[in-house]
Amino acid sequence: MKELLTAVRESPAHHVPSLLAGMDRAERRAALAELKALRKEVRGWSWEKQGKVRRALLVAGAGCHAGAAGCATWLGGRDLIGWDRPPVPLILAVLADRDPEWLGDVAHRLAARTATAEVSYELIAALVKKAQCPLPTTEGFVRGWVSTVSRAQWQRRRRTPLIEVLRADPYTVDLLPRIFDMTELPAEMPWSDDPESPCRWGATLAALAEEGLLERSVVVDGCVARLLRGGNSSEMRFFLTVLRELGLTEQEEAERIPDWAGMAADGISTVAGHAQGVLARLDGRGELSVRALAEVSESVLFRTEKKLVRSQLVLLGKVLRRDPSAVDELLPAVGGAFEHEDIDIQERALKLLARYLPAAGAPVREGLAASAALLGPAHRTMVAEVFGGPVAEQVSTAKYEELLPPVPSPQPLGPAPATLPELVEEVVTLVRSTTPDVTAFERALDGLVRHAHSDRAALTDALRDALAGEWWLGGGPQAQTERQLRSEVSLRAVLAALFGQVSVRAVQEERASWTAAGTCPHAALNGVMKARLWEAAHAMLTGGLPFLLAVPTWHTGSLEPAVLVERLRAYQRLGVRPGEADFAQALLRVRRGDQHEAAGAAALLGTPEGDRLATWLRADEPFTQVYRFDLESRTRVGQSVVRSHRALMAGRERPLVLEEFPRSFHGLGRERTPTHQLCYHWGEHPEHWVATLPEDAETMAAWLLPNIVLGVTDEIRDTIRPLLLLAELDSPAGEAVHLTAAYGLGSRFPEDRLTAVDALLMLAARQQLDAALLGEQLATLLGHGLIKPNRLADSARIAATTGAYRTVLSILTGVLPVLLAQEKASRGLSDLLSVAAECVEHCGATGAEPIPGLAETAARGGTSQLVRQAARLKDAWERSAERV
Structure with a gap:
């Protein structure tokens, strides 16, 4: 056993099988306990040192386990295999004496481990082959198989087409259909859409179904199910490619009418467009009922994509021309197009109604009239022609009121956790979270300082178990821990100081080193945070600070000056000198502007910090002067x-920061x-x-x-x-x-x-x-x-529809003259004109003078969207000006 442990620590992994061969079951059981202890020890080592031991430890532990469950857990441990593939021949050698049923059990248990099944694919496949057991079909195992097939194909000197590789692979029939059940496709599958590429998984999948290697119905049903389920665009393109390559028969299309309807209603644009085309073909063959068409139209006409909505209106028009008796079933769906943002879509829907409404029953006409009454002023004349006088008279005479969201009120920051259990919970959450929370961070940092001041030993004991397993608590080399913590901006530096994982010298060096001179402003801002953290780390060692001055009073980070004055007064009573980084941050956070009372109270403290605060409040100057700076x-x-x-902005130098603030803040005061x-x-x-x-x-x-x-x-x-x-x-x-x-x-x-x-x-x-x-x-x-104008138009339309029509119009009146003056109209200008027209129709014109260049654009003639929307805006502006 001693030789085995020595070999694991010092020798390559290939020495392990021969050493295990001479050990009986009892000796292996005893060795396993030592290996588990070594595994725990290794977790605290450096990555370089771990890598030398990990493979030997993996092989030795596998050979010492008597139970299949324990062996699978050991072999699937992420800390043992890392991101490398396990040494299959060595593992098979140490398991050579196990019976096939035991090996099969290990294989299936490994395949069920989501985190490591993919990287363990080759080992699982080797165990399955040796055990002659059924093939596992878990998601991780399938991913490993796909990755192995793709890698093998790319590594060959003469790249073999993927279809030939899959024809020869014994697992293709069992594993390839499993992709339809996976939560996400393996990354290799949607990579290439190039028709000339030899590794197109989508086209290959369809070809294998045509050859009969895969059952065609399984592939068709799988693609349809995935397209219905939805997902990211690359996956949807993949399954749509397979479906198109298969070329469904008329019967296969007719059998799936509800599926096409679901895709048309809820699929991404490309999927919905394909489904819409299938439904149109089904209608042309007389296989789509009027009721089914009406139901799918109700959903499609509510979509935002103009192309899909126009195509659906065209299809409805074709069916109504062919079968006028369907008017009562189909026309109610057309009302959904009235809520589309595009005025052209609304007009197409009105024209369709105008043609077939006379044949509709009274209930249908009444319902559509109610929907049409919600259309904007641009359509009121046409609505009156289609539905008659009552709708035309429904013109709102109410005074327009701008709708804006309520002014957000700042949320007060709660006090630091008063009890150790509360503090431990917040600290653990912060340390293990990837999403920053400023308020939680500030409360936890203040809580650590407070509890370290009152009872450092109790704080350390309370946190020790909760933070077990953290890399900086693993007993690794202190120099490496310090080096890693210096590169971070996190609470770990403070906690490591509390647990004695960084030296006093390192803490003092870090407090003095952060200047962020000559770097970008983001590095300077990080430098301020690092200075605060290492200053708090020093407080963990000394317990010298009773609490922090810079803790905000509001969630935005702002600090009330009266609160800061009281904190400085408390420091004065305790005879404590504030931390320089903590006080400097407090100055940057304190609310300025009309703070004469607070400035006077600060001056009365009679301390250097009180005087600096009073001067800072009375000056009430912006931190730096910014100005426009364009780069060519x-x-x-x-x-x-x-x-x-x-188009960017620059900032001037702030001498006060360079002269009176700590060195760690000087990066903020430099010219940017x-x-x-x-x-x-x-x-x-x-x-x-x-x-x-x-x-x-x-x-x-x-x-x-x-x-x-x-x-x-x-x-x-x-x-x-x-x-x-x-x-x-x-x-x-x-x-x-x-x-x-x-x-x-x-x-x-x-x-x-x-x-x-x-x-x-x-x-x-x-x-x-x-x-x-x-x-x-x-x-x-x-x-x-x-x-781009079309993206700006989308933003403007969203803002306007919240009720802020006047705000949006006042912005667009400064944008449109520049675009209208261009010799060649920008793509998306018509969209901006449409939004501006909608704003004028709701809130009226912002002035008597029309927008420069609008009349000339409207007078160009033709039926382009640019001319139509310009004319609409001009007409709405003039009518609004007349009412005023």
Whole structure:
């Protein structure tokens, strides 16, 4: 046994089988206890050191287990196999004396382990082959099989077509149909859509079904079921490709009418379009009932995609021409198109009704008249012609009122956890969470400082078991732990100091080292946080701070000056000197503006900190002066030069910060000028950054803008969230905040545009929105091609439909003249004109003078959407001006 343990620690894994061969069951059982202890010890080692022992430990433990369950658990341990594939020959060697039933049990137990079945595929397959047991079909095992097939194909010198590889694979028939039941497709399957690629899984799957290697009905039903279930676009394209490659027969299409209806109603656009085409073919063959068509039309006509809605209206028109008796069943569905955002869709639906409404019964006409009454002023004349006088008279005479969301009120921050169980729960949640929560972080940090001051031993004992298993508590080399913690911005540094995992010298060095000089503002903001954390770590060692000064009073990060004065008074009574980083952060967070009483109370303290606070409050200056700074660049592509433009903001130097604040804050006070070189912080969470300067939205907007611009121009998701944080701050919004909002409204992704709309409405509700300034900035961004008109139109329409028609119109009146003056109309200009017209129809014109260039565009003639929407806006503007 000693030789085995020594070999595991010091020798390559291939020595293990021969050593195990000479050990009986009792010796192996005894060795297993030692191996388990070694495994626990290894978890605290460095990754480099772990890697040398892990494979030998895996093999030895497998050979020492007598039970199949224990062996499978050992072989499937993530800490033992890591991301490497297990050494199959060595494991089979140490299990050579086990009976086939036992081996099969291990194989199936391994296959059932979701976390490691994929990486253990080769071992599971080898055990199955040796045991001659049924093949497992778990999701992890299937993923491993797909990965192995793809890897084998790519590694061959002469790349064999995937279909030949799968024909020869003995597992294809059993495993390939399992992909229809998986929660997500293996990543390799939807990779290539190139018809010339030899590894197209979709086309290969269809070809195998045509050959009969796979049962065709299973493949068809599986694809249909997955398309009905929905999923990400790449997976839907994959299954749709298989379905199209199969070329369904007329009978196969007719057997699945409810499925096509479900796809048309709820599928992504490409799936819905395919299903709609199948339904049209079924109708052409007389296999789609009028009732089924009416039901699917009710759903499709409520979709936002114009192409789908237009196609459905066309199909309804064809059926009504062919069978006028279906009018009572089909026309009620047409009313759903009245709620579509596109005026052309609404008009098509009205024209369809005008043609067939006379043949409809009275209940149908009454219901459609009620729906048509909700249409905007642009359709009232046509509605009157179709339905008669009563609808035309339903014109609202009520005075328009702008609807904006309620002004958000700041939420008070609760006190630090008073008891140890409460604090332990919050600390563990923070340490193991990937989503930052500023309020929870600040409360927990303050709680740690308070409890370390009152009873450090009790705090340590309470946290020890709860944090067991954390890498920095594993007993690894202290130097490595310190090095890793220095690179983080997290609560772990404070906790590691509490547990003695970092030295006093390391804590003192870190407190003095964070200057963030010469780096981007995000690094400077992180440097402030690091300085606070290492200062708190020092408090863990000394217990010198009774509580923290910089803990916010509001969820935005702001700190009430009266509260800070009281905290300084408490420090004075206790004879405690504030931490310099803690006090500096408190100054940056304290609410300014008309704080004369608080300034006087601070001055009366008679302490250096009280005097600094009084001076800071009385100065009431923005943290830094920001100004517009545009970047121009030239990039040579082949023989041509591509020019790019970015509208950004810069910040001037703040000498006061450089002279009176700690060195760790000096990075915030330096001049900040954008450069073409972007930093690596764009993927980080900005919540803590904004909470560092909650009283200076303009400064934060200028600093965060480059990464937001990168997200918009390079179409990266989830980079607009800082805008919503900035809009929540009770701080003046100037050019930087408005420029940030302008970029956000032109974002690529709908969820990011929704975030920008929320921020826009919040600024309007707080009366911080300068519509003329935002319109001017949007026009600039559109002129340089930094955002697209159709995306801006979508954002504007969403904001308008919340009831903020006047706000949106006041913004668009600054955008439209620039776009209308262009020689070639921008794509999406008609959409912007449509939104502006809808706003005027609801709230009236914002002035007597029409928008410059609108009359000329409306007078071009023709039936294009651009001309039609320009004419609609011009007509609505003039009618509104006449009423005034």
